[in-house]
Amino acid sequence: MGRDDADSGAPIASIIIVDDDPAVLELVSFLLAQRGHRVTTATDARTALSLITAEKPELVLMDYLLPDQDGLSLLQTIREQFPATYVIMFSGQGDQEIVVKLMKAGAAEYLLKPFNNRTLLERVDGVLRLREIEQANRALQTERERLLLEIETWNRELQERVREKSEALQQAQTEIAQTEKLAALGYLSAGMAHEIRNPLNSIALFTQLIRQGVDDEELCDYLDKTLKEVDRIDGIIRKLVDAAGRSRTIAPDVKVDQVIHSALEVFAPQIEARRIAVSLHCDAPPLPIMADPAELEQIFTNLFLNALEEMPQGGRLAIEVTNPEQRVVVRVSDTGGGIPEELRETVFEPFFTTKSRGTGIGLPVVRRIARLYRGDVTIEQTSPRGTTFRVSFPSFQG
Ligand SMILES: Nc1ncnc2c1ncn2[C@@H]1O[C@H](COP(=O)(O)OP(=O)(O)O)[C@@H](O)[C@H]1O
Ligand SMILES: [Mg+2]
Secondary structure, X not given: OOHHHOOOOOOOOEEEEEOOOHHHHHHHHHHHHHOOOEEEEEOOHHHHHHXXXXXXXXXXXXXXXXXXXXXXXXXXXXXXXXXXXXXXEEEOOOOHHXXXXXXXXXXXXXXXXXXXXXXXXXXXXXXXHHHHHHHHHHHHHHHHHHHHHHHHHHHHHHHHHHHHHHHHHHHHHHHHHHHHHHHHHHHHHHHHHHHHHHHHHHHHHHHHHHHHOOOOHHHHHHHHHHHHHHHHHHXXXXXXXXXXXXXXXXXXXXXXXXXXXXXXXXXXXXXXXXXXXXXXXXXXXXXXXXEOHHHHHHHHHHHHHHHHHOOOOOOEEEEEEEOHHHEEEEEEEEOOOOOOHHHOOHHHOOOOOOOOOOOOOHHHHHHHHHHHOOOEEEEEEEEOOEEEEEEEEEOOOO
16 A cells, blocks of 8 residues: 555545546546545446435546536536535546636536546545535534524514513503502592581581571471581591591401492492392302402492493493402493493593593502502403403412
């Protein structure tokens, strides 16, 4: 073995040799096999192409003149269909034009026949090394493109997250503003109540004095009615003061159905007068809630009041209690006129009302109390045929 057979460090490859001269095939195969390459041979272009398709060799050594096709067009086919297969062309003529054409068509090297063994082996090694570097480059390029794509995806996700967070922040700010409005309202009403109750007491006192000196029956009746109305105003104000200034009494096991019953009692006269059909359905004994029962009652008082106000000519008030996944969910449905889609969230804003004598504090109070106990209230459905409010609380697991 000559020094060419020493380990040159060049890669070992699968190589196909294409030549119609058996002497060339034999010699070249022998030389390359000796170097450790896996060698296959073909004597025409058609056989060569099917071998290449099957084996996808690293390298093809091919004569420019083949019996069934010219080497140039086979070279073009290989470069197009198998870009990882490199080609060294043999050429019998010293025609510069052909060599230029071959190199332009993608040949990695060319050898003029006859060639000496050493030149052949050097060219093969050179092309295999070049191929290895170029393939590695291509892999790096692909990896780079993949990474760029990944970065782009991350970027997009990041932007989406920033957008979501900004929205959440905006939402939180809106809620803070609403809570502040409510707090101001509580403060105002407590102060105002005081101011109103003093003159109200005087009115009651003077009316009583007048009544003592009056004999006329009709006049007495009017004065009694005045006293009764004064009493009613006093009751409303007392409730307001209670709600604003009372300290909270939390019980660990409030049963929501009892709270609902006692809220309903308040409306018994209206319910009867307007012939409103009331139904309360619990699909199981309600789970306990840890809350101040008076505050919970306020939730239902407000929802029932709104529902009744929506049904002046009668209708149906349906209350349904369920216990999904350790939560207590209450649905309050009416057969009133519904809420326009665009007002679904607006109705929870403090002071928003569509009623000539409304205050717009019912639903904000409902929501504040629900959230106080880690629950929430939403409009589950609404249409011109009625509305369902959904109140939900986590249950208390002692
Ligand atoms: N059950 C309901 N059906 C239709 N509209 C409702 C219902 N409940 C509340 N609303 C709407 O929400 C608004 C706000 O309600 P609320 O905060 O209780 O204030 P108010 O009852 O004083 O108007 C009401 O004015 C009404 O337009
Ligand atoms: Mg209301």
